[in-house]
Amino acid sequence: MLDIIFAELVVAAIITFFVREKLAAIIAFFISLLPLLALLDWASNYGFNLINLGIENHMKIYLAGVTLHLAITPLSWFFALMILPLFPVIMLYSYSFFKENDGFFALMLLSLLATFGILLSRDMLSLFLFWEMMSWSSFLLVYRSKDKNAIMSYLIFSVFAAFAILFGIIILWHENSSLLLSDILNISGKLGFVAIASIITGFAVKAVIMPLHAWAPFVYSKCDEPFVAFLSGGLSKLGYYGIFLFLFSLKGVDILQNYMTNVSWNYLLAVFGALSAFFATLIAILQDDLRKLLAYSSIGQLGYIAIGFGIGTPLAITGALFQAFNHAFFKAVLFLAAG
Numbered sequence: 427m428l429d430i431i432f433a434e435l436v437v438a439a440i441i442t443f444f445v446r447e448k449l450a451a452i453i454a455f456f457i458s459l460l461p462l463l464a465l466l467d468w469a470s471n472y473g474f475n476l477i478n479l480g481i482e483n484h485m486k487i488y489l490a491g492v493t494l495h496l497a498i499t500p501l502s503w504f505f506a507l508m509i510l511p512l513f514p515v516i517m518l519y520s521y522s523f524f525k526e527n528d529g530f531f532a533l534m535l536l537s538l539l540a541t542f543g544i545l546l547s548r549d550m551l552s553l554f555l556f557w558e559m560m561s562w563s564s565f566l567l568v569y570r571s572k573d574k575n576a577i578m579s580y581l582i583f584s585v586f587a588a589f590a591i592l593f594g595i596i597i598l599w600h601e602n603s604s605l606l607l608s609d610i611l612n613i614s615g616k617l618g619f620v621a622i623a624s625i626i627t628g629f630a631v632k633a634v635i636m637p638l639h640a641w642a643p644f645v646y647s648k649c650d651e652p653f654v655a656f657l658s659g660g661l662s663k664l665g666y667y668g669i670f671l672f673l674f675s676l677k678g679v680d681i682l683q684n685y686m687t688n689v690s691w692n693y694l695l696a697v698f699g700a701l702s703a704f705f706a707t708l709i710a711i712l713q714d715d716l717r718k719l720l721a722y723s724s725i726g727q728l729g730y731i732a733i734g735f736g737i738g739t740p741l742a743i744t745g746a747l748f749q750a751f752n753h754a755f756f757k758a759v760l761f762l763a764a765g
Contacts, residue, residue: 491604502545647718
């Protein structure tokens with residue numbers, strides 16, 4: 427089923443590149459519903475109780491002789507339910523937004539494919555490949571703005587994030603001789619600390635946590651509103667998905683804590699989240715440009731998610747996930763309304 431969905435997304439992306447903008451919007455809208463239908467199908471097969479959705483290595487895709495391990499888990503199901511509905515809404519909004527087809531719908535479908543792949547990846551190779559697909563398709567969408575500051579800032583921070591994540595993955599692979607996410611617990615000591623810290627730093631770029639937020643105000647204020655709605659509502663949540671995955675689901679926080687016991691690493695995340703919430707909100711108040719105001723307010727509100735993850739108690743994490751879900755929809759709608 428997954429290979430069919432992935433193939434349809436790729437074919438649809440190619441088709442929408444060559445047809446007129448309104449037909450491209452219609453095709454993109456219906457194709458963007460496929461991952462949501464897959465979520466409902468899995469829920470009907472395994473029950474809506476998320477505990478029953480932790481199916482490791484349930485699905486595999488073979489690509490050029492490489493096995494990509496994919497699975498729907500409670501965490502990926504929740505974030506998919508949060509992010510994937512944004513795509514059909516954005517496609518529908520874009521029906522009358524663009525006057526010509528310059529590749530927006532094709533690139534958004536590739537971003538959808540990458541998002542779906544990131545959320546299902548259960549090995550580090552799959553995760554990195556889909557992450558880079560998302561980064562470069564979104565970069566091409568940023569490039570459409572023709573704004574030098576937006577293009578260069580997004581490129582620099584995306585490349586930095588990619589190298590940080592890849593560096594951590596290489597260390598984990600070298601130490602474990604395995605790319606499966608489930609094998610991360612086998613590493614410890616200094617190398618484990620460096621690997622996890624590097625990967626978390628890479629994800630923090632897309633999560634727009636200060637001081638790795640500098641690209642966002644340029645991009646949010648200069649790019650098309652439908653794409654910015656995805657950036658703020660969806661892409662930032664992929665960053666937090668990666669942070670939650672490696673810190674908590676894969677017990678990365680224990681690897682950090684065991685190496686340096688005198689530092690509370692989850693609280694350090696809360697501190698950066700608090701700085702983001704305070705300073706970004708303060709800067710937002712001083713703005714007289716609506717798009718920049720929304721950009722900085724988005725950064726500030728994302729900081730509350732980092733605070734909840736950093737505190738790390740069940741109640742705090744629940745609140746952070748609720749804030750993530752809430753932010754995904756209301757901030758995306760605000761950016762669409764600004765257009």
